[in-house]
Amino acid sequence: MYFRNPIPNSLPRERLLDAAERAVLETGAGHLTLDAVAKFAGVSKGGLLHHFPSKDALLEAMLERYLKDIETQVAERCAGRGGTLTAIEQFRERVRVLLEQHPERRAAGAALIAASADKPDLMAHCRAEYREVLDELAALPGGFERSALVLLAVDGLLLGELLRLSPYTPEERSRLVKALLKAVDQCGRIQ
């Protein structure tokens, strides 16, 4: 199970990051302003800048929290299943973390589009983490292509939703998630 304070976050820094994610999703990544974040968080701009000395610092913190959060959740879920998991099983948990996010945390990916829009250089960090995951998956029996395609489809769903491009109904979405998890298992088969 996942917690990290589903209901209004008590830690001020976390509350501010939540507010920033909301601001991005509700007004668009191009309208992420300090005033907007402060207003969403119910705090003054001074208060916001007390915790994050600059907008860049805010963006970095958003991205860092997003990435760390995913790894933490994947690790937790793997630990929760006990024993040592195969690479496929770990992949499966990662996909589930990415796509079956708790509703309260659905906004987390906003960090991606905010950083990309405002300070694209920050994305280097993300690419590097992506690369690591990819290299692990390439070692699966199914080979590089098959795993990468599953990962790409996960990205497509996630990014499509963030950019408001995705036209899928919730029912269709859950069918797709199910199909993706099945595709993950296929990565375990020898090509």
Next chain:
Amino acid sequence: MYFRNPIPNSLPRERLLDAAERAVLETGAGHLTLDAVAKFAGVSKGGLLHHFPSKDALLEAMLERYLKDIETQVAERCAGRGGTLTAIEQFRERVRVLLEQHPERRAAGAALIAASADKPDLMAHCRAEYREVLDELAALPGGFERSALVLLAVDGLLLGELLRLSPYTPEERSRLVKALLKAVDQCGRIQ
């Protein structure tokens, strides 16, 4: 083959749209400003605003050109192959248009992230077009999930590149495109 003036576009409107795409890719979707576009196009702000009365108009035109361009290219390629193509063959051409874009037109997708960042409501148009494509694909023998997953993977690759999230080398990328085209053919098989 694809043309639409590979070398510096002669039509002023098109040149300005090209410049806007470049501005987005080089500085990030959040830094798409009229001044930047004008500078990239080698024109004054007045000149830019003569062709696009407002920033919103520019964004709309970018998006419209992007969408229309894809449909035009798909239609051209289908026509080029002569006879009536099956749904699978058309799907195949669409994937190739989306992923094997002429280098000069690689920037076209910038319209997506620019609109999403600056005026998310414009994305409704894109969602609707996406929906249409999706409904056609759902009728394929492979069923909804299989086609949608391929489309999602295409999105993942495309959007990942636009957001600078994609860590794939050119060599890996072409392997992925090949694998995707094979996956398209799988959509023709009965489930």
Next chain:
DNA sequence: GTCACCAGACCGTCCGGTCGGTACAGTCGC
């Protein structure tokens, strides 16, 4: 002339960031 096309000065607003100040909780000497 006039009309499309363009230049660039200009204006009001917005945005990131600074700064001086307030509130309050601790804590240390006495």
Next chain:
DNA sequence: GCGACTGTACCGACCGGACGGTCTGGTGAC
């Protein structure tokens, strides 16, 4: 206990620059 002092959290007025958009004027084609 009590006053002096320190550190943390926060407020909000303010500044300079950037940005979207207006306006005036110019230039070349016809």
